[in-house]
Amino acid sequence: MTVSAAFTLERNAFTLKVNLVLRDGEVTAIVGPNGAGKTTLLRALAGLESISSGQIRLDDEVVDDAMSTFVQPRNRACGYFFQNYVLFPHLSALENVAFGLRSRGVPRKEARTQAERLLAQVGIASLSARKPASLSGGQAQRVALARALACKPSLLLLDEPLSAADAATKNDLRAGLVERLRAFDGCCVLVTHDPVDALLLADRVIVLEQGEVVQDDSPADLAAHPRTNYVAALMSLNLIRGEAAEGVLRFGDGREVHIADQSLRGPAAAVVRPEAIGVHREQPLGSARNVWRGVVTLIQPWEDRVRVHVEAETAMVATITTEACAELTLEPGAMVWMSAKAVDIRTYSLAPSNVAEPL
């Protein structure tokens, strides 16, 4: 199924504005901070919210036109996975999975057989008689997934399919989800706040911020070329956006970063890995061309090292060893110098591509 969604949706003070085409066989991840409109987008596609202007088409059928048409959720070929599963508490796992089939007129016996097969596919055939209250989080997730897939939807909408799982079961569930999505040949949209999920599960990542699409890229491009601070933070990178010319990236009011690429011009971004940033108590006199002075705002353990957040000309994060941190006697409020070599700064153009520029 090809989904064409070009609409705005207004709720209270919030506006969601998208213009997307989602193709068959493609898994699209929607990422973004809380309140960005990710779930609202899914709900609009499923028909659980109506749009304020524009149109949503599933293949050639207009399912929502702000002016005229609205196709009820039950008549859209969508499977919807709710973030908190929303399994019917009074029905067994099997009856939950069979519910959609029964609603769509499949005879009882046939629906049970199909539901049993679906539960077997997600690896919990033995739990079919259990009520949701007696299932673990991971088991409930599998039942919810089987239920969403039961009617062979052309459009599968997954709202945070892995978020409610604890760390121990998450890898298992993710592997199970990858397998199910590989077998699924329709169009799939999944909302996640976890960049790892987006990168592992999706062919395409759409970043929503404050109701607008700020980036729409393959996972690899997203990781390499973040366009906003939110995406950069997801990828654990420092991002500086500005105007590039003759080996200098100018940003803010009169600040600049020296970059290696002399030919880069126009709107551009510079990213620096936190590991490539040096932290000093005295002004460094080395070969690093970029030196910033700032105040430490936060120090946190990071794997076997320490992350130092500094409010300098822009907010920066540096990763240093625990020993270095102790030697520098760093603490929140301390004045520090940070340095980065031009060769450690990766740059790319932010000239308008297929995405509407934010700001």
Added chain:
Amino acid sequence: MVSHSTRGRAPWFLVVPALLALLLLIAPLLALLTRAPWGSFTEILSSPVALDALRLSFITASIATVLATVLGVPLAWLIARSGLAGTGLARTLVLVPLLIPPVVSGVALLAAFGRRGTLGQFLYDQFGFQLPFTTAGVVLAEAFVAMPFLVIAVEGGFRSVNRQYEEAAATLGASSWTTFRRVTLPLIAPALGAGMVLCWARALGEFGATITFAGNFPGVTQTMPLAVYEALESDPSVAIALSLMLIAICVVVLFALRGNLMRPLAST
């Protein structure tokens, strides 16, 4: 030592009135037990008048409960969910029969459904059908007085059901009727059960509206409370025996409510 002796002890100005309140509530019931004609108990209860009243009470209270359920559940839904203008007013109106004296309810029913009543005259002229002083009239009076209990309980049930269950059913292709029947109704079952039991118990005990609107004819409109009232004038020991019977039924209802019925199902 003071801290030991006073610790956890309730102050006298609360304990004394509390015990008096308990006495006020329990003493009449205990008095009934001591005055009961235990020797002739089964004889009284198996007399034709008592059996007729008991049978009529069960039948009318049950039909009134069914009527209140069939009409009251949709009304509760309307108040809880529809979002229509005027539902706040409707909710207040539902409470009116709870608060007005039952005898006033009976007068109001007569004004509406009496032979010369606003609706009653029409019913009689068109169909030759009248409600006052009939068993159907008893059912109507009981439903009028008892339905608010059901509506209030079920409305609370509707409000506490997570709407996402209904959304999930919709995305699974269920029509609004299937969603209501297979999802919403099972989820409000505890509230509905509690509402039906309360409604039935209230209908069973109905006196004022029934005697005003339907009269007191043995076998036709004389329910248990009416039989108690009549017996009091002729033979108080019969009245006491019938009263104990009604109390026993109420105690059973109370225990039913404390058990499974009140336990919420959809708490997950």
